Amino acid sequence: MIVVAKTDPDASPPHRGISLILVETDRAGFERGRNLDKLGLKGQDTSELFFNECRVPVANLLGQEGRGFRYLMTQLQQERLVIGVGSIASCKRSLEDTVAYVKEREAFGKPIAGFQNTQFKLAELATEVEIGQTFVDRLMAAHVAGEDVVREVSMAKWWTTELQKRLTGECLQLFGGYGFMREYPISTDYADAAVQTIYAGTNEIMKMIIARRMGLE
Ligand SMILES: Cc1cc2nc3c(=O)[nH]c(=O)nc-3n(C[C@H](O)[C@H](O)[C@H](O)COP(=O)(O)OP(=O)(O)OC[C@H]3O[C@@H](n4cnc5c(N)ncnc54)[C@H](O)[C@@H]3O)c2cc1C
Missing domain, CATH: 1.20.140.10 (Butyryl-CoA Dehydrogenase, subunit A, domain 3)
Structure with a gap:
């Protein structure tokens, strides 16, 4: 999956310092939570996703660091x-x-x-x-x-x-x-x-x- 992450917490305005990171679902630290009970769109799952100390190699960065919002x-x-x-x-x-x-x-x-x-x-x-x-x-x-x-x-x-x-x-x-x-x-x-x-x-x-x-x- 592609995660949109704030990789520079101090960057301002808020849409700066965001990067796109590929995270494989079998990475340690990644967990799926419950499926949310939606009003509609019952044919699609929408789930909680948890990232606890989930680490990925630099090669998983998509494009350039900090340009995620632009992408x-x-x-x-x-x-x-x-x-x-x-x-x-x-x-x-x-x-x-x-x-x-x-x-x-x-x-x-x-x-x-x-x-x-x-x-x-x-x-x-x-x-x-x-x-x-x-x-x-x-x-x-x-x-x-x-x-x-x-x-x-x-x-x-x-x-x-x-x-x-x-x-x-x-x-x-x-x-x-x-x-x-x-x-x-x-x-x-x-x-x-x-x-x-x-x-x-x-x-x-x-x-x-x-x-x-x-x-x-
Ligand atoms: C089924 C489902 C699937 C989704 N899938 C995706 C997905 O695949 N990828 C993804 O990135 N996101 C996804 N989303 C998230 C979705 O894009 C957000 O819920 C949506 O952008 C609204 O953000 P919010 O929920 O934080 O609402 P809020 O930002 O809290 O907004 C609440 C209300 O305040 C209004 N509001 C907020 N700011 C302003 C403002 N400046 N001026 C006037 N009114 C304002 C909003 O218009 C809204 O009416 C999904 C959501 C749902 C329900």
Whole structure:
């Protein structure tokens, strides 16, 4: 695994003095703790990791000492873009499931797809998914072309993940009580969406990056 370590505790500002170190999982002093009980993303383990007097040879240093934060920065645009792509893909799946469900579920003698509220909600969400798809497609092409789209990717990360959270909530509502049951994938979609606005840099941090790039400091 790659560990991001503060190798110069006195370096300032705080993002300086950070290095990337390769640590083999069979090194003495490395221990895995318990798997954390998460709200969503049940298909992936997230565990505690402990390093007690864990020593590695200098050859395990990745790149140059003290440049770890800079290396991480070069990958963040891609990581955040991947989150945006994943959010839109998840939205599309949730929307497709919901469209299928509202056509089959009947209330007051007709499919709930026949209610104007259902139609308007789904029409609005479908529109937003198309807008999001167009945006991430454009950014994907720019990223592959090697352009600096940090500002736009930060926009896409916060906007698509907020959409995913809102969309899964609206879709779950259209499933009624079934939406709350684990056997319906929309409940998993809803739980999984929560972390999207948190990891890979919280959405508040995304807005700080955008503001900075707008010269607002
Ligand atoms: C399932 C999962 C997987 C993860 N995987 C990884 C991984 O693979 N690699 C990795 O490095 N990290 C990973 N993380 C960690 C994740 O990136 C952090 O949880 C996230 O960056 C937020 O940091 P924090 O938890 O310390 O929250 P905090 O920094 O404590 O933030 C708490 C709240 O305060 C807000 N806040 C903080 N600072 C400011 C500010 N200056 N202005 C305004 N608001 C602010 C935040 O936006 C947030 O709403 C993972 C987390 C989870 C839950």
